[in-house]
Amino acid sequence: MRPVLGxxxxxxxxxxxxxxxxxxxxxxxxxxxxxxxxxxxSYQITHTDEALSxxxxxxxxxxxxYVRDAREEYFLARFEVSLSVxxxxxxxxxxxxxxxxxxxxxxxxxxxxxxxxxxxxxxMGKQYIVHVSFTDLNRRLAHKSLINTDKxxxxxxxxxxxxxxxxxxxxxxxxxxxxxxxxxxxxHTTGRDFLLEAFHYQLxxxxxxxxxxxxxxxxxxxxxxxxxxxxxxxxxxxxGTLSLPYHxxxxxxxxxxxxxxxxxxSFWETFPSIPANNQLLYPLRYITSLSEFESLFALGDxxxxxxxxxxxxxxxxxxxxxxxxxxxxxxxxxNVLFTTFVPGWQTDRGMIYIIYGPxxxxxxxxxxxxxxxRETMNTPYLEFNFIRIQPFYTEFELILERKSxxxxxxxxxxxxxxx
Numbered sequence: 001m002r003p004v005l006g007x008x009x010x011x012x013x014x015x016x017x018x019x020x021x022x023x024x025x026x027x028x029x030x031x032x033x034x035x036x037x038x039x040x041x042s043y044q045i046t047h048t049d050e051a052l053s054x055x056x057x058x059x060x061x062x063x064x065x066y067v068r069d070a071r072e073e074y075f076l077a078r079f080e081v082s083l084s085v086x087x088x089x090x091x092x093x094x095x096x097x098x099x100x101x102x103x104x105x106x107x108x109x110x111x112x113x114x115x116x117x118x119x120x121x122x123x124m125g126k127q128y129i130v131h132v133s134f135t136d137l138n139r140r141l142a143h144k145s146l147i148n149t150d151k152x153x154x155x156x157x158x159x160x161x162x163x164x165x166x167x168x169x170x171x172x173x174x175x176x177x178x179x180x181x182x183x184x185x186x187x188h189t190t191g192r193d194f195l196l197e198a199f200h201y202q203l204x205x206x207x208x209x210x211x212x213x214x215x216x217x218x219x220x221x222x223x224x225x226x227x228x229x230x231x232x233x234x235x236x237x238x239x240g241t242l243s244l245p246y247h248x249x250x251x252x253x254x255x256x257x258x259x260x261x262x263x264x265x266s267f268w269e270t271f272p273s274i275p276a277n278n279q280l281l282y283p284l285r286y287i288t289s290l291s292e293f294e295s296l297f298a299l300g301d302x303x304x305x306x307x308x309x310x311x312x313x314x315x316x317x318x319x320x321x322x323x324x325x326x327x328x329x330x331x332x333x334x335n336v337l338f339t340t341f342v343p344g345w346q347t348d349r350g351m352i353y354i355i356y357g358p359x360x361x362x363x364x365x366x367x368x369x370x371x372x373x374r375e376t377m378n379t380p381y382l383e384f385n386f387i388r389i390q391p392f393y394t395e396f397e398l399i400l401e402r403k404s405x406x407x408x409x410x411x412x413x414x415x416x417x418x419x
Contacts, residue, residue, distance in 0.1 A: 022090065022091075022092050023089055023146060024090050024363060024364060026146065026363070026364075027362060028145075028363070029358065029360055029361050030143070030144075031337075031362070032358040032359060032362060034333065037143060038141055039059070039063055039134060039136060039142070040059070040063065040143070041058065041132075041143060041145075043055060043056065043058075043132060043147055044056040044058075045130060045147060045149045045158050046161065046189060047159045047189060048119070048189050050123075050154075050190070051124075052119055052120070052121060052122065053120060053121075053122040053149070053151070053158070054117050054120075055081075055083060055117065055119075055132065056117050057116045057117070057134070058113050058114070058115055059114050059134070060111065060112075060114070061104070061111055061112050061113070063136075064079060064104065064114065064136055064138075065077065065136055065138040065139040066105075067138050073107060074105045074106065074107050075106055076104075076105050077103065077105070077136070078101065078102075078103050078136075079102055079134065079135060079136050079137055080099060080100065080101050080102070080133075080134075080135045080137055081100050081102065081116070081118060081134055081135075082099045082131075082132070082133040082134075082135070083096075083098050083099075083100075083131070083132055084096065084097040084098075084131045085097070085120070085128050085129075085130050085131075086128065086131065087128060088129075088366055089365045089366050090366055095122075095128065096122070098118075098120060101137070122151055124153075124154075125151070125152055126151060126152060127149070127151070128148075128149050128150075129146055129148055129149075130146070130147040130148075130149060131145075131146055132144070132145045132146075132147065150262075154190065155260040155261050155262070157262035159189050159190065160186060160188055160252075160262075161187045161189065162174075162175060162178060162185070163187070164182055164183065164184055164185065165183075170185075175262075175263075175264045175265070176264065176265045176267070176271075176339045177265070177266070178264055178265065179266065180244055180266055180269075181243060181244070181245065182243060182244075183242075184241065184242050184243065184244070185241055186239070186240050186241065186252075187238055187239045188235055188238040190238060191238035192238055193234075193236055193237065193238075194234075194238075194254065195232070195233075195235075195254075196232075196233040196235065196254065196255060197230055197253055197254075197255050197256075197258075198230070198232075198233060198242060198251065198252045199227040199229070199231075199253075200227060200228060200229035200231070200244075200246055200248050200250050201227055201228075201248055201249045201341075202248050203247060203248050203249070203267070204342055205282075206346070207346060208346065208348050209402075210406075210410055211348075211400055211402050211403070211410055212402065212405070212407035213402060214403065214404060229246065231250075232255075233252070246266075247267060247268060248265070249263055249264075249265050249341045249342075250264050250265070263340075263341055265341065271335065271343070272333075272336045272339070272343075273332045273335075278302050279302075280302045280303065280306050281302050281305060281306060283327070283328075283331045283345050284296065284306070287355070287414045287417045287418060288309075306324060307320070310323055310324040313417075313418040314418070323417065330353065330354045331345045331350075333353070334347075334349075334350035334353050334354055335350075337353070340397050341397075347397075347398070348399055348400035349386055349398055351400075352384055356382070356409075356413055359372055359373055360372055366388075369386045369388075370384070370385050371384040378412075379413075380408075380409055382406075386398035386399065386400055386401070387400075387401055
């Protein structure tokens with residue numbers, strides 16, 4: 001029988017529901033352990049107009065438990081989305097909260113993406129944190145996320161949508177992985193006419209210094225260099241097109257007002273995975289000396305240089321290959337989790353994530369984010385504080401609070417990558 005998708009939508013606003021009012025107490029470590037999560041819903045917030053916003057939910061059907069209805073031929077998944085909107089991490093109370101029960105049915109065991117949208121009121125003029133809890137009611141399994149969204153102006157990123165036409169289909173594009181030399185449609189959800197500017201900045205080649213280096217002025221800043229290209233974008237009835245000529249970061253803003261805007265990026269074609277060129281060698285800077293790092297480029301073959309480095313470090317080609325794949329997977333995960341105006345592996349959080357692995361506890365507040373690593377037989381208890389800054393070229397960035405006492409644990413962690 002031909003598969004039939006039956007989609008039942010039951011929107012029940014449940015009064016008197018209990019919701020966490022202080023979101024700074026939520027441990028978000030599971031978001032940095034993707035391999036351990038049995039539920040991995042993805043979310044996108046779009047501001048549909050000045051009064052309403054929309055949460056788009058996507059989850060693979062094979063992560064939901066479908067239960068056979070004894071009276072019918074279909075299988076039924078039941079899940080609940082709990083949503084609360086906050087103006088601050090530490091302040092108690094919510095701007096809005098809602099719980100919605102949803103259903104999905106199918107007649108055959110097939111894999112697909114279950115899609116749902118939830119509209120909620122959200123006023124202009126502020127930045128918000130949205131707490132989303134997704135629960136598979138058949139399995140009693142939950143996944144919690146915190147999502148930052150900016151609705152301070154009409155030129156905030158969540159008012160815009162990027163798409164491209166591919167194989168006669170309109171495909172949404174992630175803002176940090178836009179293609180080069182391809183016509184991209186840029187839409188504003190309100191359908192208004194706007195004149196926009198896009199300024200291009202070259203990618204930074206700076207690397208974060210080790211977490212124990214605290215000398216004043218020694219930390220290189222990944223601030224984009226002076227802009228070298230400007231693109232003009234005209235939106236008519238909320239829609240226009242652009243084509244990006246170079247890899248790098250683009251600041252898209254209201255014409256004549258660079259502060260009213262947001263950034264997008266085009267890093268490389270295989271992003272978030274590392275391509276087989278010099279990009280393969282750059283992340284090795286965290287576990288090499290400067291002279292050793294520079295010698296990697298003398299061979300002229302990035303893949304061969306990487307293979308030789310790992311074989312020489314471990315003393316075994318098979319172990320070297322396994323460790324190289326593990327390291328590169330960690331780099332790709334950092335790109336997914338922490339990319340801002342630079343690839344995620346070049347951020348402070350990306351550096352710590354690659355070398356130490358995912359933390360066991362993660363807490364956020366209005367000042368930043370704190371990671372905790374539990375003490376083990378081989379490693380001490382560690383705590384890393386990342387301080388929030390808000391430069392003009394990105395929504396915000398988190399910078400590590402460096403401490404000299406990290407030296408010993410850092411050297412031990414680097415050594416473990418090289419044996």
